[in-house]
Amino acid sequence: METVPGSGARKAALKMLDAxxxxxxxMEQAGGAANGLPNFADRALARAIAGxxxxxxxxxxxxxxxxxxxxxxxxxxxxxxxxxxxxQWLRLDTPPHAVVATALPLLAGGPKRLAHGxxxxxxxxxxxxxxxxxLPPEVAARWxxxxxxIAAGIGQxxxxxxxxxxxxxxxVPEGESLALLHRRLPRGTAVENLPGFEKGxxxxxxxxxxxxxxxxxxxxxxxxxxxCAAPGGKTLQLASAGxxxxxxxxxxxxxxxxxxxxxRTGLSADIVEADxxxxxxxxxxxxxxxxxxxxxxxxxxxxxxxxxxxxxRQIEAMAVLQGQLLERAANxxxxxxxxxxxxxxxxxxxxxxxxxxxxxxxxxxxxxxLPAGIVPKPEGWVRTDPGILAEHGGMDGFFxxxxxx
Ligand SMILES: C[S@@+](CC[C@H](N)C(=O)[O-])C[C@H]1O[C@@H](n2cnc3c(N)ncnc32)[C@H](O)[C@@H]1O
Numbered sequence: 001m002e003t004v005p006g007s008g009a010r011k012a013a014l015k016m017l018d019a020x021x022x023x024x025x026x027m028e029q030a031g032g033a034a035n036g037l038p039n040f041a042d043r044a045l046a047r048a049i050a051g052x053x054x055x056x057x058x059x060x061x062x063x064x065x066x067x068x069x070x071x072x073x074x075x076x077x078x079x080x081x082x083x084x085x086x087x088q089w090l091r092l093d094t095p096p097h098a099v100v101a102t103a104l105p106l107l108a109g110g111p112k113r114l115a116h117g118x119x120x121x122x123x124x125x126x127x128x129x130x131x132x133x134x135l136p137p138e139v140a141a142r143w144x145x146x147x148x149x150i151a152a153g154i155g156q157x158x159x160x161x162x163x164x165x166x167x168x169x170x171x172v173p174e175g176e177s178l179a180l181l182h183r184r185l186p187r188g189t190a191v192e193n194l195p196g197f198e199k200g201x202x203x204x205x206x207x208x209x210x211x212x213x214x215x216x217x218x219x220x221x222x223x224x225x226x227x228c229a230a231p232g233g234k235t236l237q238l239a240s241a242g243x244x245x246x247x248x249x250x251x252x253x254x255x256x257x258x259x260x261x262x263x264r265t266g267l268s269a270d271i272v273e274a275d276x277x278x279x280x281x282x283x284x285x286x287x288x289x290x291x292x293x294x295x296x297x298x299x300x301x302x303x304x305x306x307x308x309x310x311x312x313r314q315i316e317a318m319a320v321l322q323g324q325l326l327e328r329a330a331n332x333x334x335x336x337x338x339x340x341x342x343x344x345x346x347x348x349x350x351x352x353x354x355x356x357x358x359x360x361x362x363x364x365x366x367x368x369x370l371p372a373g374i375v376p377k378p379e380g381w382v383r384t385d386p387g388i389l390a391e392h393g394g395m396d397g398f399f400x401x402x403x404x405x
Pocket of ligand 1: 227228229230231232233234235248249250251254274275276277291292293294
């Protein structure tokens with residue numbers, strides 16, 4: 001039983017933050033802590049509090065440190081609760097008295113007075129966050145000159161992008177269109193209530209995530225392999241563009257979502273549950289899309305946990321796997337066929353370095369194939385990040401390269 005209304009959401013947010021920051025779990029894994037909450041609003045609030053703390057962590061800590069004589073240990077519960085209190089007040093516009101009433105019970109039997117005092121000092125002093133979140137120094141160094149525009153994108157959740165099924169644009173929501181078969185809606189739009197959801201006229205997919213499949217063109221019944229396919233956004237695009245798709249993934253849970261997505265949209269694909277490192281196809285493919293597993297740092301706007309969880313160790317491990325997957329996929333392209341490699345990572349090791357090491361014949365991407373404002377690099381690769389088309393709401397970070405068989 002909740003003693004203070006809303007305290008369940010705060011407890012769940014605290015558990016999520018613990019899972020991400022101490023145990024290195026993803027927000028998706030950590031989000032399980034909110035599943036037991038009785039209503040949608042509380043679950044959404046728990047996720048929003050945890051998300052805002054992760055977006056603004058460095059700046060929230062700086063405020064806390066400015067108001068304590070002796071810095072609180074990094075892993076002190078009082079620090080975590082104060083981060084949540086400040087995020088609610090400064091980012092979610094919760095009145096300070098409501099913040100205090102719902103957060104302090106989390107410190108029952110602990111340093112409640114200390115937390116209350118720090119929060120009161122900061123509210124009295126009208127503390128403010130900077131305009132753009134500060135990145136942890138090692139992350140800023142990794143992202144170099146791209147760090148500032150990316151950080152600007154991290155400040156809030158991204159808008160909602162939809163990809164439309166290619167057989168007509170009737171019964172789809174109004175919105176900005178930055179590419180063929182694309183609609184952009186304001187952040188926070190509830191998906192289930194939009195026109196066309198039940199009929200499967202569209203699916204949720206960031207504009208950058210929609211680029212790799214676009215770059216394979218129309219299928220006209222030819223065979224495509226979607227390697228690492230689940231939950232299937234790109235499988236849907238390929239099937240919708242007339243490819244006869246084999247969709248392979250090694251996660252049965254994620255493949256179940258792919259099946260549901262195919263059923264909702266009325267599109268079809270042959271589904272294979274297998275480890276791409278052991279599987280052998282029964283023939284060659286005219287197109288292969290390798291949307292490789294990656295650190296997903298390019299999704300930092302919707303998954304700000306990656307800013308704090310991902311470091312050189314994870315990047316290196318992913319880069320090894322990506323290189324091996326690309327080497328295998330390269331054997332399965334038919335002569336004259338096309339292979340597209342993509343990752344939703346901002347890290348050079350998972351993009352440019354992998355493409356540089358590939359000895360297939362390059363098929364450089366051209367600006368004409370891409371939405372206006374996205375310009376390929378001189379090598380013919382595409383590198384997107386949240387700073388591109390920022391005036392329209394930006395996009396996820398992706399690396400995309402293409403070769404011919
Ligand atoms: C970036 S996600 C794919 C997203 C998907 N292409 C989409 O658009 O919805 C990478 C996928 O690779 C799968 N994966 C990771 N290692 C794999 C392996 N060795 N064999 C097959 N699939 C693998 C994961 O289960 C995950 O679904």
